[in-house]
Amino acid sequence: MTSRYCSLAQQPAPVFTPGLAAERLSALIGGSRMWVNNTVLHYYFFDGEADASVIPVPGSGATRRVSWVAAKEQQDVVRGCFQEWQDLGIGVTFAEVATRGEAELRVGFQLGDGSWSTVGRDALRVGLHERTMNFGWDLTAPGERGTALHEIGHALGMHHEHQNPFAGIHWDEEAVYADLAGPPNHWTRDRTYVNILRKLDVREVNGSSWDPQSIMEYPFSAGLILEPEQYRAGLNPPGTLSPSDKEYALRWYPSAGPSRPPALVPFRSAPLGLGPGEQADFTVEPPETREYTVGTFGDADTVVVVFEERDGEPRYLAGHDDGGAPHNATVKARLVKGRRYFVRVRLYSAWGSGETAVMCW
Structure with missing residues (x-):
């Protein structure tokens, strides 16, 4: 007897910049x-x-x-x-x-x-x-x-x-x-x-x-x-x-360590030093309420996600995947003084000789 099967709808294939290695x-x-x-x-x-x-x-x-x-x-x-x-x-x-x-x-x-x-x-x-x-x-x-x-x-x-x-x-x-x-x-x-x-x-x-x-x-x-x-x-x-x-x-999705992520201080870049598939996490405690930009720098393909801590849990706020484009991933979000946020950066690949970094400004 034939089983009932999971039926996924066909999704368009992801589109990436032509000519990628x-x-x-x-x-x-x-x-x-x-x-x-x-x-x-x-x-x-x-x-x-x-x-x-x-x-x-x-x-x-x-x-x-x-x-x-x-x-x-x-x-x-x-x-x-x-x-x-x-x-x-x-x-x-x-x-x-x-x-x-x-x-x-x-x-x-x-x-x-x-x-x-x-x-x-x-x-x-x-x-x-x-x-x-x-x-x-x-x-x-x-x-x-x-x-x-x-x-x-x-x-x-x-x-x-x-x-x-x-x-x-x-x-x-x-x-x-x-x-x-x-x-x-x-x-x-x-x-x-x-x-x-x-x-x-x-x-x-x-x-x-x-x-x-x-x-x-x-x-x-x-x-x-x-x-x-x-x-x-x-x-x-x-x-x-x-x-x-x-x-x-x-x-x-490796098990998370018990340590609290380091702080990402506005206008101060933080080196990433990641290998393919690796991730860096940071906390942001904004000194004032306004719109901030979080972005990566360097020759790298990344996804950047910002979470807001609510009731002791990180809640998805905004994210950007640069998708192999020549520009880096950047996220704009309104951050409120007195609240805590988490920035997570996952690296797909890095192809340049320079350092990769993330900054909040």
């Missing part, structure tokens, strides 16, 4: 959707009467409303899965909030709409009253907890494992299209191609080898995979976090 381009593609480390991702469950989709009733010309709200039992499965990822000791933590305006991740439960999530920082491009994650079937059913773990993996920036170009999967493509066109998925050929048959760029994948036990791997019934031969009879991952999933999450 291969090393720079690889670093940018690999990290473009990842959060900076030490981010608190706040999640919210839709709970209002107006939180719904209006969908057509086939053959009638009428429409009906389908709610995004779920019972506590469904929400509790998702809460537990957020906690399971966090319990790995990763440097990203999750916190539930009661208002959507505080949430980077907004979770709905529209039945029949499939299960899906935005990938990593793509969530920041979604409107405040729209979902960044949906669950389209009963998560309390046997074996379905893995669906929530899978979608949270996407929210952390992970992709589908069977689309890993290192997998060496040879599909019976027409059998795959026919299988997914039927129940319970009813996918078009385009959706099947985007979510199963399309190979990811080698620079997008979670690792340098395929992990058939990954939580990001789909199960497949017999006859869909022709090669590797051992999966002709089907592929059945356990629906749990694999050792490779855990290793990848900890590599990209």
Whole structure:
């Protein structure tokens, strides 16, 4: 029997400055959707009467409303899965909030709409009253907890494992299209191609080898995979976090140290000294209330994010990813005297011989 599958919408490929060196381009593609480390991702469950989709009733010309709200039992499965990822000791933590305006991740439960999530920082491009994650079937059913773990993996920036170009999967493509066109998925050929048959760029994948036990791997019934031969009879991952999933999450989001970040003093540059994929964190306690600019200097590709401390937690305020452009990342934000802010700078790559630095002014 065919499983229900996560269905991601096709997103346009990131656009970078033409002519970038291969090393720079690889670093940018690999990290473009990842959060900076030490981010608190706040999640919210839709709970209002107006939180719904209006969908057509086939053959009638009428429409009906389908709610995004779920019972506590469904929400509790998702809460537990957020906690399971966090319990790995990763440097990203999750916190539930009661208002959507505080949430980077907004979770709905529209039945029949499939299960899906935005990938990593793509969530920041979604409107405040729209979902960044949906669950389209009963998560309390046997074996379905893995669906929530899978979608949270996407929210952390992970992709589908069977689309890993290192997998060496040879599909019976027409059998795959026919299988997914039927129940319970009813996918078009385009959706099947985007979510199963399309190979990811080698620079997008979670690792340098395929992990058939990954939580990001789909199960497949017999006859869909022709090669590797051992999966002709089907592929059945356990629906749990694999050792490779855990290793990848900890590599990209290493555990945060207990020390308080050093101060970033206005008009005084701070050397970064970062290697590819490394991050530097700073605190800013503004001496006056006004608009400030935080920016990097030097021949480097970076993402800069400013957080405001509220109720003891860093809340996302503003960010800029220079995306391989010739200019550096800069963020403008109004900072208030008496409040504390955090600046996090993550380096994709540095190509010049000079120093890289960050300044607040």
